[in-house]
Amino acid sequence: MKGFTLLSALAAAGIVSASPTKRADPTPVTIKGNAFYKGNDRFYIRGIDYQPGGDSARVDPLADKSICSRDIEWFKDLGVNTIRVYTVDNSADHTECMGLLADAGIYLVLDVNNGLYSLNRADPAPSYNAAYLQSIFATVAEFAKYKNTLAFFSGNEVINAKGNEFNAPYIKAVTRDLRAFIKAQNLRAIPVGYSAADVSESRSQTALYMNCGPDEVRSDFFAFNDYSWCNSDFTTSGWDAKVKNFTDYGLPLFLSEYGCNKNTPRKFDEVKAMMSKEMTGVYSGGIMYEYSYEESKYGIVDLDGSKGQGKVTKHGDGAEYDNFKKSLQANTAPSGDGGASLTSHDKPCPAKSADWNVDPKLLPEMPTQAQKYMKEGAGKGPGLTGSGSQTAGDSGLSTKNVTVDGSGSTTTGSKDNAGAISGSSMVATLASVAVAVAGSLLL
DSSP states (O other), X not given: OTTSOHHHHHHHTTOSOSSOOOOOOOOOEEEETXXXXXXXXXXXXXXXXXXXXXXXXXXXXXXXXXXXXXXXXXXXXXXXXXXXXXOOOTTSOOHHHHHHHHHTTOEEEEESOOSXXXXXXXXXXXXXXXXXXXXXXXXXXXXXXXXXXXXXXXXXXXXXXTTOGGGHHHHHHHHHHHHHHHHXXXXXXOOEEEEEEOOTTTHHHXXXXXXXXXXXXXXXXXXXXXXXXXXXXXXXXXXXXXXHHHTTOOSOEXXXXXXXXSSSSOOOTHHHHHXXXXXXXXXXXXXXXXXXXXXXXXXXXXXXXXXXXXXXXXXXXXXXXXXXXXXXXXXXXXXXTTTOOSOOOOOOOOXXXXXXXXXXXXXXXXXXXXXXXXXXXXXXXXXXXXXXXXXXXXXXXXXXXXXXXXSOEEOOXXXXXTXXXXXXXXXXXXXXXXXXXXXXXXX
């Protein structure tokens, strides 16, 4: 395929038509028990991570038809049904690209954060502010109108090493706030969850923490990025243990990134495992990292332009592109329910330990200045320009700690007891969120 684009080849063959066609009306993906469903059929995520130009380029590929239409032809050739996008411009319109994705039968898993508007994992308290919440609420409002938006990530690898579990209450607060905003604004109930790093010291505790407590503060699903399968097998990679450890987790579970590149070319035998009965009762598929070859050296295609632009060709000799495509073709999604449970449930909160010093009873209160968005809506998003939110504490911070069930308040805490928060902001719960909606949100 080097030397010409797939889109050009398909057009020459008459496969791509220049005439307008009626847009598809996709069936929204919903949750039943511990799995995703498209109507009455089990839905397995068979996806690819998609951020042409890389994180530093801050390019929204879903706001530029020239980019998305080019790449959707490659997605169709691969046979993926889902893409994950890490950065979007919430001040832009995405109707065209989301429509093209819908026509191709492709769903979107979207990170609501970006490099400008996100939590600061080194010191989360000042970055959990009203400017930040306005941005992520605006992102949700923009993409909730598209039926092929599958899920939102409230965070990605915010807890990324042993000892920084003090971020956990902020992640859970953001998840709570997003779910409350969706409900208050009467938006489609798109699932909200967290994409965790595969940190052995805290992986299980993070999963339990995101699925414990009152329903209003729990995640709708849990995902994690896994790079332990390095052209190996189900047992050598430790995936057998990761199935066993998450059995009866009670929520949908999937891999938000996978595809170790230590041994190349990658064969992507992970797909066979994910589509097998060994995993389908617990996991709902995964998203391969990644589409375009960037600084991290994982991509399966090359772009010859900057900022996501240019001609697309298979990376290198094309082996990894071909291997991924063949693996998807050879390992189709199984029929039936795959052994999934039809009921969901919470889990006990993780106990404190040397690797997990988090008080599960406390969460940051939504900043008072952000509570108006519950009733009024977020308004126009700030986009991908400006100074961002991490130093926008003057927009409004959290000022007190409250228990998750709203039964009492506490003083601010510290990183040494990460149920509250460090610095001048802090924790509260759904009681304040309910008040903010002024009766429009019934929690």
